[in-house]
Amino acid sequence: MLAVRAAEGDEEAFEVLVHRHGAAMLQLAERLMGTRADAEDAVQDAFVSAWRKLPEFRGEAGFGTWLHRIVTNRCLNLLRARRPVADLDAVAEPAAPEHRSSPVRAAESHAAAHDLDLAMRCLSAEQRVCWVLREIEGRPYESIAQTVRISPEAVRARVFRARRVLTEAMAAWR
Structure with missing residues (x-):
């Protein structure tokens, strides 16, 4: 198993794992x-973190998981650090279509x-992550709950709130 070899310090095995999972990540x-x-x-930071944490990888879930x-989690931390920068009023009304070419x-x-x-960008980092992973x-x-380490009910609540914000913001496009 490549992950086991990588955990033992095999850089070539880790490189194969990076190439195998890099595009999806x-x-x-x-x-x-x-x-x-x-x-x-974020992905570069995550791969560095993964390399350092490989000895902790127990194989209970697949390496990709x-x-x-x-x-x-790296993305969530970065999103939390930068906070939302947009306002719902910044979302423009779509122009009325005159023709459909x-x-x-x-x-x-x-x-x-x-x-x-x-x-x-109006969503909190937590809402954004839950919404993207779900929708x-x-x-x-x-x-999602296992990934972000919260209860499934909390995930549902975050997705619900995110949907509400996005529905309001995108109402002009309906």
Whole structure:
């Protein structure tokens, strides 16, 4: 098993694990952090942390699951440190469509994604992580609870509050 070899100090085994899981961890971090640069920093920090914590890896969950938790927690800590910077009033009203050509749809899609990004910044770090893991990653509440170390009920409450904020912020796009 690669994780066992890596835990014993085998750098090549750890490098294989990084290559195997790196893209998925970067995608997760980008969803949580909002920018590629922040995601890359978070994943790099998470891999350094994983290397240091490998002797603690017990194999109760798969290596990917263990790494997923480390990346999620690193992102959560970074999000907590920077606090929300947007205001719900910053989310613009979409322009009324005059016609529906492909360039117009592409522009609207880009604008909606931008507004969603602004709305996501209104969420607390805890709400954002729970919402992304549930709504984007499709993870069950129990799995999210284990990852962020809270009860499934607390996860449900955070997802509910996040949905409420995002629904309000994106109401103009309905």
